[in-house]
Amino acid sequence: MVRLTRHPIDYHTLTEQVRRGNCGAVVTFLGTVRDLTGDKVTVALDYEAYAGMAEKKLTEIEADTRQRWPVGDLVLQHRLGRLEVGDVSVAVAVSCPHRAQAFEACRHAIDRLKELVPIWKKENWADGSTEWVHPGS
Amino acid sequence: MMIEVHLFARARDVAGTPRLSLDLPEKSTVGALRRRLREVFPGLVSLLDRSALAVNNEFAGDDVVLAPGAEVALLPPVSGG
Numbered sequence: 001m002v003r004l005t006r007h008p009i010d011y012h013t014l015t016e017q018v019r020r021g022n023c024g025a026v027v028t029f030l031g032t033v034r035d036l037t038g039d040k041v042t043v044a045l046d047y048e049a050y051a052g053m054a055e056k057k058l059t060e061i062e063a064d065t066r067q068r069w070p071v072g073d074l075v076l077q078h079r080l081g082r083l084e085v086g087d088v089s090v091a092v093a094v095s096c097p098h099r100a101q102a103f104e105a106c107r108h109a110i111d112r113l114k115e116l117v118p119i120w121k122k123e124n125w126a127d128g129s130t131e132w133v134h135p136g137s
Numbered sequence: 138m139m140i141e142v143h144l145f146a147r148a149r150d151v152a153g154t155p156r157l158s159l160d161l162p163e164k165s166t167v168g169a170l171r172r173r174l175r176e177v178f179p180g181l182v183s184l185l186d187r188s189a190l191a192v193n194n195e196f197a198g199d200d201v202v203l204a205p206g207a208e209v210a211l212l213p214p215v216s217g218g
Binding site: 031047048049050052053054056078089090110113114115116117118119120121122132133134135136 | 143145146147150184187191194195210212213214215216217218
């Protein structure tokens with residue numbers, strides 16, 4: 001399973017990949033590049049990763065999610081490089097027997113990803129300036 | 138012992154390099170490495186205080202002892218997703 005990619009995320013294939021006969025629910029979350037942060041206009045985002053550790057953390061989040069919910073299957077994929085407004089930066093697809101479990105498992109996986117995985121984005125603002133995003137500053 | 142530190146995002150831009158080698162006494166801790174980074178890059182201090190350090194691809198607290206050849210990375214607050 002490729003977890004980091006420089007190519008567009010094929011979320012249709014990822015969603016199909018987790019479908020199971022014993023699972024009545026599939027939830028796919030897509031993170032997409034937003035055009036506005038406050039009143040500042042984004043043209044593009046540049047994503048970079050500490051790749052080895054990012055892969056490791058994504059694998060751990062997958063295992064942790066499987067342990068907490070009755071997951072049929074689960075995939076996490078994050079895109080790196082330059083993304084423009086509307087592009088998909090991250091996808092989480094998960095199947096479970098019932099929908100509440102699938103929603104919770106998907107929420108858990110994306111929340112942990114945003115908290116733990118060493119990936120960073122740089123804003124390319126419409127005025128030509130750039131800024132790394134480091135939450136908490 | 139020489140310890141190589143990988144830098145990312147704004148930390149790399151401020152330091153002006155993706156990697157640097159620091160000469161530290163044997164059995165130095167992650168905390169000692171942090172202090173050295175503060176001395177070498179005063180401009181990094183405020184970001185450094187909010188950053189995690191990783192040793193061999195795992196988050197490492199200040200009390201972790203560094204072994205020669207350890208892979209160390211300075212990780213500013215992450216913003217994936």
